[in-house]
Amino acid sequence: MRKRVLRTKLCEMLGIEYPILSAGMGPNLLGEETGSPVDLVVAVSEAGGCGVLGASGYTVDEMREKIREIRQRTDKPFGVDILIPKKVTQFGDPGGGEMPLSEFLKALPREHRDFVRKTKEDLGLPEVEVMIKPDLTTFLPDKAIEVCLEEKVPLFCSGLGNPGFMVEAAHEAGVKVLAITGNTKNARRMAESGVDLLVAQGHEAGGHTGRIGTMVLAPSCIDAAFPIPVLAAGGIGDGRGVAAALAMGCSGVWVGTRFLATKEAGGLDSVKQNIVNAADEDTVVGTMFSGKTLRAIYSRYHDAWYESGLESLPFPLQALIASDLIAAFNEAKMYDYVGGFAGQVSALIKEIKPAGEVLMDMVDEAADILTRKLPESVTVE
Numbered sequence: 001m002r003k004r005v006l007r008t009k010l011c012e013m014l015g016i017e018y019p020i021l022s023a024g025m026g027p028n029l030l031g032e033e034t035g036s037p038v039d040l041v042v043a044v045s046e047a048g049g050c051g052v053l054g055a056s057g058y059t060v061d062e063m064r065e066k067i068r069e070i071r072q073r074t075d076k077p078f079g080v081d082i083l084i085p086k087k088v089t090q091f092g093d094p095g096g097g098e099m100p101l102s103e104f105l106k107a108l109p110r111e112h113r114d115f116v117r118k119t120k121e122d123l124g125l126p127e128v129e130v131m132i133k134p135d136l137t138t139f140l141p142d143k144a145i146e147v148c149l150e151e152k153v154p155l156f157c158s159g160l161g162n163p164g165f166m167v168e169a170a171h172e173a174g175v176k177v178l179a180i181t182g183n184t185k186n187a188r189r190m191a192e193s194g195v196d197l198l199v200a201q202g203h204e205a206g207g208h209t210g211r212i213g214t215m216v217l218a219p220s221c222i223d224a225a226f227p228i229p230v231l232a233a234g235g236i237g238d239g240r241g242v243a244a245a246l247a248m249g250c251s252g253v254w255v256g257t258r259f260l261a262t263k264e265a266g267g268l269d270s271v272k273q274n275i276v277n278a279a280d281e282d283t284v285v286g287t288m289f290s291g292k293t294l295r296a297i298y299s300r301y302h303d304a305w306y307e308s309g310l311e312s313l314p315f316p317l318q319a320l321i322a323s324d325l326i327a328a329f330n331e332a333k334m335y336d337y338v339g340g341f342a343g344q345v346s347a348l349i350k351e352i353k354p355a356g357e358v359l360m361d362m363v364d365e366a367a368d369i370l371t372r373k374l375p376e377s378v379t380v381e
C-alpha cells in the first residue's frame with residue numbers, strides 16, 4: 001500500500017513526517033518491567049513521529065546519558081520533557097548522594113506519617129528501601145535545562161511551568177521550546193513569552209491534568225495563542241482523535257496513554273494491562289499521588305487515602321508518601337492498589353501493540369477520515 005501523507009506546519013518545524021508526538025511521560029512511581037522510555041522515543045521517532053523523553057524521574061546525569069543513547073539509536077528528531085516546579089529548594093542538591101526516602105518522611109506531618117505506617121501494618125506490607133536522588137531533573141530544573149541546551153536536543157518540552165525565561169537561550173542553541181497548558185489564560189501567557197509550540201492538554205488526559213476538556217480547550221488556545229501552533233492532548237488514542245484535532249485547527253497531537261500501552265513503553269505489565277482493561281469510568285482525578293490533580297486508573301490506594309480523611313501535602317511532598325506506599329504495594333504484588341497513571345482514552349485501547357503500529361494506524365485512519373471516509377451518516381456538499 002502507498003504510504004499515507006499527513007502533514008502540517010508542525011512537520012516542517014520539527015523535520016518529522018507525521019504531526020504526532022508521544023507525550024513526555026516520567027518513569028513515574030511505578031517502575032519498569034518491559035520496554036523503557038528510550039525504546040519508546042526511538043520507536044516513535046523512527047516511525048515518523050516525534051518521540052519525547054519524559055525525564056522528570058531521572059537525575060541530570062541520567063538524562064544526559066539517555067539523550068546520548070537516543071542519538072546513538074536514531075538520527076531522527078526527538079524531544080525531552082522535564083517538569084519546572086515553582087519551588088524546589090527543599091530537595092535540590094547537584095552533589096548527588098542518594099538519601100533513603102524514610103529520612104524525608106520524618107519531616108512530614110505526624111498524621112501523614114501515621115497514615116503510611118498504619119497502611120503498611122494493616123496490609124502487612126514489606127519494608128522497601130526507596131532511595132531519593134537529590135539531583136533529579138525535577139529538583140534541579142536549571143541544571144537540567146543547561147544540559148538539554150548543551151546537548152542541543154531538537155525539542156525542549158516543559159511539562160509544568162512557563163519555560164518563557166529560557167526561550168532566548170534555547171533559540172541561540174538551536175533548540176525549539178514546547179509548553180503545556182491546561183487553560184486559556186496560561187496559553188496566552190506562554191505564547192507571549194515566545195515559546196515555539198503549545199500543547200493544550202484537556203481534562204481527559206492521564207497524569208497531571210486540569211479542569212477543561214480537550215474539545216473546548218484546544219480551539220480556545222488556538223485563538224489565544226495565534227499564530228503559535230497548538231497541539232491537542234488528552235483523550236487522543238486513534239485516528240478519529242487525530243482527525244478531530246486537525247479539524248479543530250490543531251497542528252498536531254501529543255499522545256500519552258495510547259503510547260504507554262505499547263511494547264516499547266517503560267512500565268509495569270500490570271499497568272499496561274489495566275489500561276487495556278479499563279472502561280471509560282475507570283480513571284479518576286485526585287491529589288493523593290503528587291499533591292496536584294492527577295488522573296490515574298482507580299485503585300484501592302484511592303480508597304485508602306480518602307478513608308484517612310487527610311488533606312494532600314503540596315507538590316512534590318505528597319509524592320514521597322505515594323512513592324513509599326506504591327513501592328511496597330508493588331513488592332507485595334498487591335496490584336489492586338496500583339492502578340497506574342492513565343487517561344480516559346484507556347477505554348478505547350484494546351491491545352498492547354508496537355508503538356510504530358499505533359502511530360501508523362492513527363495516520364491511516366486520520367488520513368482516511370480527512371480525505372473521504374466520514375461516517376456514512378454525514379452528508380456534506
Ligand SMILES: Cc1cc2nc3c(=O)[nH]c(=O)nc-3n(C[C@H](O)[C@H](O)[C@H](O)COP(=O)(O)O)c2cc1C
Binds near residue numbers: 026207
Ligand atoms: C504515565 C504518565 C506519565 C506522565 N508524565 C508526565 C511528565 O513527566 N511530564 C509531562 O509533561 N506530562 C506527563 N504526563 C502527561 C502527558 O504528557 C500527556 O499530556 C497526557 O498523557 C495526554 O493525555 P492522554 O494520556 O489522554 O494521551 C504523563 C502522562 C501519563 C499517562
